[in-house]
Amino acid sequence: MRALVRDTYGPVDVLRLATVESPVPGPGEVVVRVRAASLNMADLDHLLGRPRASRVATGLVRPTNRGVGVDVAGTVEAVGPETTGCRPGDRVWADLFDAGHGALADRVRVPASALSPLPDHISFDDAAAAPHSGSLALQSLGAVGPIRPGERVLINGAGGCVGPFAVQIAKARGAEVTAVDHGDKLDFLRELGADHVIDYTREDVTRGDRRFDAVVDIADTRSVLAFRRCLTPGGRYVPIVRGIGSLVEKVLLGPVLGRLTGTRMHAFLWSPNQRRDLDELAGLIASGAVRPRIDRRYGLDDAVLAFRRLESGAARGKVLVIP
Ligand SMILES: NC(=O)c1ccc[n+]([C@@H]2O[C@H](COP(=O)([O-])OP(=O)(O)OC[C@H]3O[C@@H](n4cnc5c(N)ncnc54)[C@H](OP(=O)(O)O)[C@@H]3O)[C@@H](O)[C@H]2O)c1
Numbered sequence: 001m002r003a004l005v006r007d008t009y010g011p012v013d014v015l016r017l018a019t020v021e022s023p024v025p026g027p028g029e030v031v032v033r034v035r036a037a038s039l040n041m042a043d044l045d046h047l048l049g050r051p052r053a054s055r056v057a058t059g060l061v062r063p064t065n066r067g068v069g070v071d072v073a074g075t076v077e078a079v080g081p082e083t084t085g086c087r088p089g090d091r092v093w094a095d096l097f098d099a100g101h102g103a104l105a106d107r108v109r110v111p112a113s114a115l116s117p118l119p120d121h122i123s124f125d126d127a128a129a130a131p132h133s134g135s136l137a138l139q140s141l142g143a144v145g146p147i148r149p150g151e152r153v154l155i156n157g158a159g160g161c162v163g164p165f166a167v168q169i170a171k172a173r174g175a176e177v178t179a180v181d182h183g184d185k186l187d188f189l190r191e192l193g194a195d196h197v198i199d200y201t202r203e204d205v206t207r208g209d210r211r212f213d214a215v216v217d218i219a220d221t222r223s224v225l226a227f228r229r230c231l232t233p234g235g236r237y238v239p240i241v242r243g244i245g246s247l248v249e250k251v252l253l254g255p256v257l258g259r260l261t262g263t264r265m266h267a268f269l270w271s272p273n274q275r276r277d278l279d280e281l282a283g284l285i286a287s288g289a290v291r292p293r294i295d296r297r298y299g300l301d302d303a304v305l306a307f308r309r310l311e312s313g314a315a316r317g318k319v320l321v322i323p
Contacts, residue, residue, distance in 0.1 A: 002323070003105035004303045005066040009049035012307040015068065017300065023109035025080030030112045032092060036128035037103040038071040038318040039310045040161050046070075046101060047307075051244055067102025069321070070095050070272075073118060073127035074108075083112045091118040095131035097272040104303050106323045116278040122285055129292035129318040130165070130285065135277040136240060136270065137165035137216075141173075143268035144214040144236040149174030154205065154212040154230070157219025158194065159185035162240065164293045164317055166216055167192045172289035178212065180205050180219075188316045192293070206230050214238075220246050224254045224265050237265040293317025 001022045006014040025031050049055045049063065058064060073093040076086050086092070092115040096103055099114035118127050140162075147153060153170045155163055159181035170177045171193040179189040183199035190197055198205050200219070206226040213232050217239040227237045237254070241247045247267065254265035284290040295315035298306035300323045310319050 001106040002300055003066075003102065004068050004300065006047060006063065006068060007066060008062050009055075010047065012044075012047065012304055012311065014047065015304050015307065017303065020105075023107055025078050025083065025109055027080055027082045028111055028113070029080040029109055030076050030083060030086045030115065031078040031107050031109050032072065032074040032115070033077040033107055034072055034103060034105060034323050035074040035124035037069045037073075037321045037323070038128045038132075039306055039321065040070060040132045041310075042070060042097060042132060043068060044307070044311060053244065065101055067100065067105065067108070069103030069105070070097045070101055071128050071130070071132050071318075072096060072103035072108060073124040076115075077107060079112070086112045086115060091120065091124075092116065093118045093127040093131055093278065095135060095273040097132060099273065104300065104321055104323075106300070114273060116275050119282050119286065122282060125294060125297070125320055125322075126285055126292045128320060129294055130281050130290075131273065131278060133161040133318065134165045134281045134290070134292070135272065135274065136162045137169055138277050138280060139268060139270055140216045140218070140238050140240050141166060141169055143238040143266070144216060145264075147173040147175050147214060150176060151213040152176050152178065152211070152232075154178045154180065154210075154215040155194075156180045156200075156205065156215065156217045157221075158189055158192075159316070160218065160313075161318060162218050164188075164192050165290060166218065167194050168290045169284065170216075172284060175214075178205070178210065182313075185316065188293075211235070216240070224250060224257050228257055228261055228263060228265065231261075231263045231265075233262050235263045237263065239267055240270075241267050295319050297322050299323070 153175040158179035179194035
């Protein structure tokens, strides 16, 4: 079978399509026939071995895992011994971030416990687009606390992988949503349902007149000190932190600043691939409240081009790879 692999850490050039042995499921494992996979920023980090501290787990000198890709939707093809909860033919989906990666292949071997059942009414393409980014959107919005109808919610960095889910989920919860991203993406943000849009290259939302009850900061380019300015009294700020420096600042300074200013500013602990998140996403997709946006589809042979599309920042929604 074909699989996208890499033997060293590095940029997209380290990727190559290889012919490898078809996987055989061990105890507690299944082999999934991949029907669709999607790319996330986490896949670029995984390629680069970024942040460097993560290499303690993924291989200090070179990656111990050659496989690439976390978001997967497909059908169970083979079930290993002593494996319960899955049968051949079952439709499944997952975020394989902490379950071995390797979604960019004809087949992937995974622990059965990592898979959630995929309802019949959700297409493989929509399912592949959602687990990683949709869960990050759900968990970050959950971390700002319950959103009351009419609350003003800011999604900063709304036009990437996570943002389109966050905008739609916040709208579904009745928020008045302001979405910030590059000027080229403002039409896309309006189409997602954002009530107000801001071009970050022209306007600094933290210095404007608007005040927000809740901020989900996906871009994570500013300090908590900046975002404190645009919160209402009692307002909540949650970043999806991207680097160690930001993590230290937001974990240490955020709660202190929040206490001093009557706001709530804190990072959250992300838990990948939670069944309850995938079930909630399935409900939101089924009801039409969330429509996964798909930018382009690539074959496995063109998966490197798919990665280049992701890193270009030009995508409007998720980039899919269909083996
Ligand atoms: N903390 C955790 O537990 C955790 C877990 C998983 C993933 N992550 C990380 O969280 C991030 C998830 O976000 P994502 O996948 O949606 O990223 P993304 O696709 O890179 O989207 C970020 C968006 O923010 C925009 N942006 C850049 N600078 C901005 C600014 N100053 N103000 C407002 N918007 C700005 C970008 O636009 P441009 O195209 O113009 O740059 C882009 O559209 C990833 O980096 C991932 O690695 C964190």
